[in-house]
């Protein structure tokens with residue numbers, strides 16, 4: 241047993257996985273052998289889900305059948321909708337609402353009582369959870385805005401249907417394709433903290449409905465998925481301040497604050513997903529006549545890369561992309577969930593396939609040999 245302490249488990253190898261490969265020095269991300277640039281350009285989110293869950297890309301018939309099975313699983317039960325309404329009325333945080341409601345889905349899932357390691361049942365459960373998350377999120381946003389939820393449409397793909405349910409109108413092709421691409425980009429990323437959380441939960445032989453809310457909780461933090469919301473709030477703060485982006489970022493660093501959307505445990509260079517999203521953010525800004533968001537971002541990136549050796553991660557350019565798509569800022573991280581749930585399900589399936597309880601240890605540095613004194617004598 242080694243006594244080397246690896247704080248934050250940095251660089252510690254804890255599993256073998258066939259799902260995603262990351263080269264942190266080259267800035268390369270691969271899902272099951274396919275480069276992220278190719279998938280972002282040519283594959284739909286449904287194709288990527290199939291790839292992650294079934295081990296290979298589907299043919300046309302398989303994709304049609306899979307997409308249909310996703311589309312027909314979108315509706316949520318009345319009890320679930322009642323919780324959505326209650327949480328919206330209580331002004332719950334969107335990530336907390338999603339965590340609560342996804343947990344509740346087990347009460348209505350036909351496979352809830354199945355053996356937690358039953359692969360066929362887990363594929364059905366994973367599909368239902370993934371299909372229902374957009375319905376839950378869109379309904380939550382509409383209800384809190386005083387609108388009625390919009391029922392899902394089975395003839396629309398996953399990305400288009402979400403924007404339709406959110407806004408009550410079918411998005412144009414640019415918005416739908418950009419959103420689908422964002423879902424593809426966020427679907428998996430090795431043993432990031434939320435995926436590892438889901439794996440730890442499933443390693444106890446707890447079920448998928450326990451592992452996914454755990455992943456949502458872990459993703460919500462500002463060091464992980466929560467950073468995309470922080471990025472947009474920072475860009476708006478910069479805009480309001482009237483400062484030059486470099487001056488603003490210097491002030492922030494001088495105040496001892498981190499810049500959200502920069503730095504990464506694995507990448508030492510620009511995150512390949514940030515490269516793709518940066519192009520999208522720029523194109524949306526040009527089309528809408530709002531180039532400032534991309535311009536600010538580029539100025540911050542240039543300064544932090546050159547002066548501090550910090551490169552942008554996926555959250556940096558997704559923020560201005562979503563903002564220019566008119567998506568409310570506090571659902572950027574829930575949108576990350578909408579995509580990453582695919583990766584969580586895939587890693588949980590892998591974990592069950594060759595399970596061993598995940599249980600590291602801590603070096604004890606507390607006191608020893610204390611004399612116990614009864615409570616009334618202390």
Ligand SMILES: CC(=O)SCCNC(=O)CCNC(=O)[C@H](O)C(C)(C)COP(=O)(O)OP(=O)(O)OC[C@H]1O[C@@H](n2cnc3c(N)ncnc32)[C@H](O)[C@@H]1OP(=O)(O)O
Nearest residue numbers: 462463464465467498499500501502503504505553554555
């Ligand atoms: C989808 C995702 O989860 S991507 C990550 C999203 N999170 C963020 O964008 C939040 C901002 N970034 C960070 O806080 C970090 O870079 C993390 C959490 C992503 C990675 O953390 P770690 O691998 O533990 O790196 P660590 O925190 O040790 O940072 C290393 C050094 O870089 C600095 N640093 C890292 N990120 C930043 C940042 N965003 N702003 C300013 N300084 C930073 C740290 O201060 C530290 O410097 P020091 O050694 O002088 O103290």
Ligand SMILES: O=C([O-])CC(=O)C(=O)O
Nearest residue numbers: 428429431432433505554
């Ligand atoms: O890999 C990580 O640590 C964080 C990340 O970029 C992701 O989860 O997409």
